[in-house]
Amino acid sequence: xxxxxxxxxxxxxxxxxxxxxxxxxxxxxxxxxxxxxxxxxxxxxxxxxxxxxxxxxxxxxxxxxxxxxxxxxxxxxxxxxxxxxxxxxxxxxxxxxxxxxxxxxxxxxxxxxxxxxxxxxxxxxxxxxxxxxxxxxxxxxxxxxxxxxxxxxxxxxxxxxxxxxxxxxxxxxxxxxxxxxxxxxxxxxxxxxxxxxxxxxxxxxxxxxxxxxxxxxxxxxxxxxxxxxxxxxxxxxxxxxxxxxxxxxxxxxxxxxxxxxxxxxxxxxxxxxxxxxxxxxxxxxxxxxxxxxxxxxxxxxxxxxxxxxxxxxxxxxxxxxxxxxxxxxxxxxxxxxxxxxxxxxxxxxxxxxxxxxxxxxxxxxxxxxxxxxxxxxxxxxxxxxxxxxxxxxxxxxxxxxxxxxxxxxxxxxxxxxxxxxxxxxx
Amino acid sequence: xxxxxxxxxxxxxxxxxxxxxxxxxxxxxxxxxxxxxxxxxxxxxxxxxxxxxxxxxxxxxxxxxxxxxxxxxxxxxxxxxxxxxxxxxxxxxxxxxxxxxxxxxxxxxxxxxxxxxxxxxxxxxxxxxxxxxxxxxxxxxxxxxxxxxxxxxxxxxxxxxx
Numbered sequence: 256x257x258x259x260x261x262x263x264x265x266x267x268x269x270x271x272x273x274x275x276x277x278x279x280x281x282x283x284x285x286x287x288x289x290x291x292x293x294x295x296x297x298x299x300x301x302x303x304x305x306x307x308x309x310x311x312x313x314x315x316x317x318x319x320x321x322x323x324x325x326x327x328x329x330x331x332x333x334x335x336x337x338x339x340x341x342x343x344x345x346x347x348x349x350x351x352x353x354x355x356x357x358x359x360x361x362x363x364x365x366x367x368x369x370x371x372x373x374x375x376x377x378x379x380x381x382x383x384x385x386x387x388x389x390x391x392x393x394x395x396x397x398x399x400x401x402x403x404x405x406x407x408x409x410x411x412x413x414x415x416x417x418x419x420x421x422x423x424x425x426x427x428x429x430x431x432x433x434x435x436x437x438x439x440x441x442x443x444x445x446x447x448x449x450x451x452x453x454x455x456x457x458x459x460x461x462x463x464x465x466x467x468x469x470x471x472x473x474x475x476x477x478x479x480x481x482x483x484x485x486x487x488x489x490x491x492x493x494x495x496x497x498x499x500x501x502x503x504x505x506x507x508x509x510x511x512x513x514x515x516x517x518x519x520x521x522x523x524x525x526x527x528x529x530x531x532x533x534x535x536x537x538x539x540x541x542x543x544x545x546x547x548x549x550x551x552x553x554x555x556x557x558x559x560x561x562x563x564x565x566x567x568x569x570x571x572x573x574x575x576x577x578x579x580x581x582x583x584x585x586x587x588x589x590x591x592x593x594x595x596x597x598x599x600x601x602x603x604x605x606x607x608x609x610x611x612x613x614x615x616x617x618x619x620x621x622x623x624x625x626x627x628x629x630x631x632x633x634x635x636x637x638x639x640x641x642x643x644x645x646x647x648x649x650x651x652x653x654x655x656x657x658x659x660x661x662x663x664x665x666x667x668x669x670x671x672x673x674x675x676x677x678x679x680x681x
Numbered sequence: 682x683x684x685x686x687x688x689x690x691x692x693x694x695x696x697x698x699x700x701x702x703x704x705x706x707x708x709x710x711x712x713x714x715x716x717x718x719x720x721x722x723x724x725x726x727x728x729x730x731x732x733x734x735x736x737x738x739x740x741x742x743x744x745x746x747x748x749x750x751x752x753x754x755x756x757x758x759x760x761x762x763x764x765x766x767x768x769x770x771x772x773x774x775x776x777x778x779x780x781x782x783x784x785x786x787x788x789x790x791x792x793x794x795x796x797x798x799x800x801x802x803x804x805x806x807x808x809x810x811x812x813x814x815x816x817x818x819x820x821x822x823x824x825x826x827x828x829x830x831x832x833x834x835x836x837x838x839x840x841x842x843x
Contacts, residue, residue: 621726
């Protein structure tokens with residue numbers, strides 16, 4: 256394992272040159288929420304808008320032909336990135352949330368009935384909880400959660416026990432937890448779930464940016480991820496589904512582009528992948544996404560993973576040494592570049608605000624994992640998440656700032672001063 | 682290790698008087714003789730505020746107490762607010778606007794932190810309408826529109842991610 260050449264990589268990301276509070280350099284450690292864009296992505300999207308943008312699949316004219324070619328080429332790049340068997344299995348959606356909602360509405364409504372169980376992990380992001388709660392409200396199915404243990408881990412035995420107990424219709428889980436940082440054994444758990452006949456959906460929002468994905472090796476029925484977390488644009492994500500699954504599912508959103516024929520009586524749906532791409536798709540976003548995937552692939556997904564693991568472990572070790580800091584997550588060998596933590600006696604928002612004063616951007620709150628926070632018994636955590644452009648120096652500056660937080664907010668016998676005058680008429 | 686950016690200055694939202702109120706809050710606790718009470722929370726960050734009021738026969742806030750849990754901004758602002766309005770008439774408290782609350786707090790807040798600062802103000806306004814012992818009304822939440830500042834405060838959610 257070795258670090259990436261961050262000096263060279265950082266030159267590719269224009270925003271990293273800017274300064275923040277008090278003219279300090281930006282230390283961007285909020286990558287689990289969203290990543291920054293390399294110039295290559297910005298250029299690819301500019302190029303389309305400047306020279307060949309048009310709607311796709313519709314016009315018989317030069318620009319539409321060129322845009323269509325670029326859009327479909329982006330689909331092929333995404334297929335390669337995932338090692339999907341066919342580009343028909345790659346649906347462009349608005350993001351991970353939209354992709355999971357599509358599965359819950361289309362596959363869910365057609366296949367799930369009262370009494371069925373949807374099995375999730377307690378650490379799921381709300382995007383992989385609420386669509387299933389909504390499905391439960393429509394169908395009478397139940398949503399069950401696999402808990403974490405006292406070390407914030409989930410063992411194979413626990414997964415096996417819950418699969419045996421509930422024999423779920425669907426097992427949907429994140430390949431990596433956006434709060435705990437845990438990286439789960441996707442292939443093994445998928446194979447265990449298949450033995451019970453479960454359909455499997457993998458939320459790869461926190462995996463696709465960080466390591467090689469091979470959907471055929473994983474063998475899950477659905478795999479979803481977002482563009483903006485892989486250095487790509489917002490407004491686009493990917494719904495991968497096995498062709499047989501997608502073929503058997505009813506269309507979800509209805510509209511232009513997803514039909515073969517429409518009459519006053521009804522319609523027939525288009526083939527894959529258009530069947531699930533109603534309306535004008537995110538054309539330029541797809542082109543930007545493809546540029547991002549090519550950029551990351553050129554650096555090497557496994558090289559990126561190794562880099563993040565080194566930085567993540569350094570963060571984890573440093574945080575554990577600071578008095579009053581509790582790391583909310585397993586040991587460094589079980590996670591990637593995400594570290595969540597709480598500081599005794601200080602609210603996460605105040606931690607984040609203090610760190611911002613040092614130029615350090617982290618996330619504070621429940622990170623869209625309220626059930627996990629409830630299970631752990633904390634209302635909010637601060638989260639530092641690194642990516643390919645972060646450096647060991649940045650991690651050290653984060654740690655130095657975290658070490659100073661308690662001194663700022665520590666009780667020191669302060670007393671209120673005189674009563675202040677009040678209000679409009681004071 | 683001291684750091685140049687940590688020192689108190691006009692840009693620092695944790696000014697001395699804010700930290701003073703955080704550590705030594707005004708009337709923190711519950712009021713057994715409360716005539717009016719209300720509570721609320723900001724679901725996005727978990728800030729919680731409960732307000733107890735004793736309104737007297739002259740239509741004044743004779744006593745105002747709060748309890749809660751959350752960030753420095755939410756708790757210090759509650760202390761400042763209750764200290765400021767105790768003894769005022771109901772009309773005066775009703776007239777006390779969100780803008781007044783932000784100016785009472787002092788340091789300039791970004792839209793996301795304005796929500797923390799305005800939580801106790803919303804709960805206080807709600808408490809005026811909720812006599813103790815009547816049917817429990819739903820709590821004020823950050824999305825609640827029962828008492829809204831005239832100006833729109835608060836930026837995009839801190840929490841949405843994907």
